[in-house]
Amino acid sequence: MSSLEIKNLHVSIGAKEIIKGLTLTIGAGEVHALMGPNGTGKSTLSKAIAGHPDYTVTQGDVLLDGKSILKMEPDERARAGIFLAFQYPSEIPGVSIANFIRSAVQAKLGEGEELDASGYYKRLYEKMDLLKIDRKFTSRAVNDGFSGGEKKRCEILQMAMLAPKFALMDETDSGLDIDALRIVSEGVNQLRGPGLGILLITHYQRLLDYIVPDKVHVMWDGRIVREGDKSLALELEAKGYDWVKKEFATA
């Protein structure tokens, strides 16, 4: 069984420590929600796990299936099964979605293995049907001139095609209207299963109405300060983040 273990992780940007000893384990097929106010380090955590060069891990470890990934390059981590759904995905002008995903799928194959083009397109169209994405979508250049909703669907499609072991979904709900939120959430629910663990980073409870988590973690000032089941999210919604801040400050 797959697992993603984050152990006493400390992460800095430059000299500033953002994550201050965070521990969290996601088992195969589990969906964990990570909630917390802005600026508390949620996005930093996802970028650090993905290996962004601006983020330095000063202490602790991240283990994928029991093995540390911290010495691996970002692309090695990706090929090992870590997927980051970006809050702000980059544009790649002139490169179609179909071509981009194809390059990524090809990169996961071993040396000398050639992707079967017709098999690839068959799978791509299956996933697009599953996610209710129009066929014309994949001939557009990656994220170029996309609406917020289109960008997020493009991320989910990539996730579906790359079949990671663990997906870190960074504020996937941000910038989405209620219809787009529903469509994207349905997509995630379609992909949910024993092979995919998810860390769902969000600011708002509303996403969790659509994607029901197995566990909820509340983050504040670089640490996890509360853990519970989905009722914790509702409690947060009712009481607001000030409640966490106050409680943590006095604890």
Next chain:
Amino acid sequence: MANIETIANEPAPGSAVSGIDQSAGNFRYEEKHDFDAGTGLTERTVDYISAVKKEAPWIKDFRLAALKTFLARPLPTHWATRDLENINFDKIRYYLSNGQKPKRTWDEVPDDIKRTFERLGIPEQERKFLAGVEAQFDSEAAYSNIKEAVSKQGVIFVNSTEGLREHPEIFRKWFGKVIPTGDNKFSALNSAVFSGGSFIYVPPGVKVSHPLQAYFRINAENFGQFERTLIIADEGSEVTYMEGCTAPKFSTTTLHSAVVELVALKGAKIQYITVQNWSSNVFNLVTKRGLAHEEAEIKWIDCNIGSRLTMKYPGVVLKGRKARGEVVSIALANDGQHQDTGAKMIHAADETTSNIIAKSISVGQGRSTYRGVVHIPRHLKGCRNNTECDALLINTNSRTDTYPAITVRGSANSVQHEASVSKVSDEQIFYMRQRGLTEAQAMSLSVNGFINDLTRQFPMEYSVELKRLIDLEMEGSVG
């Protein structure tokens, strides 16, 4: 035995001119006095070349007059790079005849070059030619098939020596007329010592269905130092010409100075496609221009990769009403390379239109420069030009400059100019790496995306080769 040439890909450290030092290196030719013009350039050199080619007196006179012009002209360093001063004209060998063949074994070819050929999927036989193991690539069979097929339609497709000797009545009329000898110092040089290149004549109304490829004529001196090409498309005819290939050409010479003249008569269409990848010791100084008569169309597709310095500005003189000119240009400058490219559109009749799309990519310390001239005089009406030039920088130390010169007079004409500079951002690269692509693959994809709308206009095999070539260039660019 005499050592006359360097095969060094990179100039030796500490010596800016070693890339053009023709006395060093291990490229060996047997001395054979009969076919040896020696080094340096004097009237004797020109006499010699003319004699070997058994040319008519008018050609020899043309060459001698050109030599005078060449010697009198200064280098254009008042606007171009001073790197030109590193060319040592006295050490260059201006003519190598067929009698001289390089002697170099396949084992002596550097491994990285062999690997490049393999990655590009170059056939075995061609690899040897391109690596300089064989002086000639024996594609005579393919060439004669093409030649035979087109000659049934009355098309003349020969090398320049044969063209001048066998068909002076056609070629003399246009030879040196589109690009006069004195156009610039290097067109004068070419006019003095030219050798090789293609002569093509397409009779009225004939549409040549297959592109004519210089590739098929490699053995006919096509890749010479000073090739001279003249293509004449008679009224209502159509022809596409392709020169070069994406394989790196490990030149035995360090100065390449070609002249290409196109003439499209009334209603004719010429498309000229170049994909060149010179080794980084080469000065590639080329003059290309077309003359478009009434309702004629000339399109240059020009792709420059490699070389130490390339200076090339394909142009169209729009001489007849409703003539159309287009330049589509891609330049990639890697470390130590300078691509100084662009386009010229000279409008000389009413309702003429021109379009320039130039994209450049600078990698590492590579430098790209765009120079464009669009000239529309006051008395003309209904002329239009569209210019778009986009530069992509891969690293923070890459450099790009743009020098557009647009002269439009009168109010009955319109021009549009758009320019952009973009950089492959770290975030974009991280995004792609997060999907499993290596840094080199990510850069390569960005670059291919940047030129995608242009490469789609290339013939299939060229665009596939170009993509593979960019993959290779990017592989070398990341540490």
